[in-house]
Amino acid sequence: MFTDVIAPATTPATTPRPAAHAAVQPTAVGVDIGGAYTRIWTSGRPLMHARSRDRAAGAQAAVRRGRIADPAAARSMLAGLFGGYDRPVPPGATVVACRPVHTNGSDEHALRQTLADVLAPGRLLFIDSIRAAAIGAGAAPGPLLVVDLGAQVTEAAVLAGGGVVDAARHEVGLDDVTGPDTEETVVAAVVDLLGRLRRERQHRQAVAAAAHGGLLLVGGGANRPRLVASIAAAVDVPVRRPAAPHLVAVRGAGLAALAALRRAVLRG
Structure with missing residues (x-):
């Protein structure tokens, strides 16, 4: 269960724009690493996705049954996704990552380490995928x-x-x-x-x-x-079922990350 983030009554389109003189824009990131596709939602940027497994025969899947199966492949996949943005995601982002329910400690650690290696987040939080989906579905x-x-x-x-x-x-x-x-x-x-x-x-x-x-x-x-x-x-x-049901989890994670970022900004 994820208790640190409460679903906001806003949409990604309402992401506040910082003042022009700000050196680094605070960034919220939602991540949904699925068995078929990995998707990322980043404030002020388009939603991105890539296959979580290579179609080549015998290729190792980055994710299997909700777990990081190949950390190197997962890091490479995520780095490629974030590298596709015109504006790089700066270090220190607030990241909320989806996880299956009843994820154990070792599986969560593997996911945490993979995201930390790629993003160097300032804050990394987890949310059950099914709860993120409910948030993203409105x-x-x-x-x-x-x-x-x-x-x-x-x-x-x-x-x-x-x-x-x-x-x-x-x-x-x-x-x-x-x-x-x-x-x-x-x-x-x-x-x-x-x-x-x-x-x-x-x-x-x-x-x-x-x-x-x-x-x-x-x-x-x-x-x-x-x-x-x-x-x-x-x-x-x-x-x-909601519209675009395959995207609601990553959108929910993004909204949760945005809410956490806003609370951090308000706390100063």
């Missing part, structure tokens, strides 16, 4: 049930009070879908995850309240109409 306040359909990981979470109340993940995703018939692999994962959340007695009321508002589908899988229809038919709650 979800209304209140209990929310979210499922993130990623390339290699499927996650479900109940959000309330600005944080993750409960969450679960399956290390199965779109990469495991080889045809229409195997979409059932992901559908079954979603049904199982929702069942796990509902069986947790401690959070049963929160799950029920969130389910009342329907299920928000995000991630690359939410761009697949057949898969979305199959999930809608398999669950007993209304299903909805």
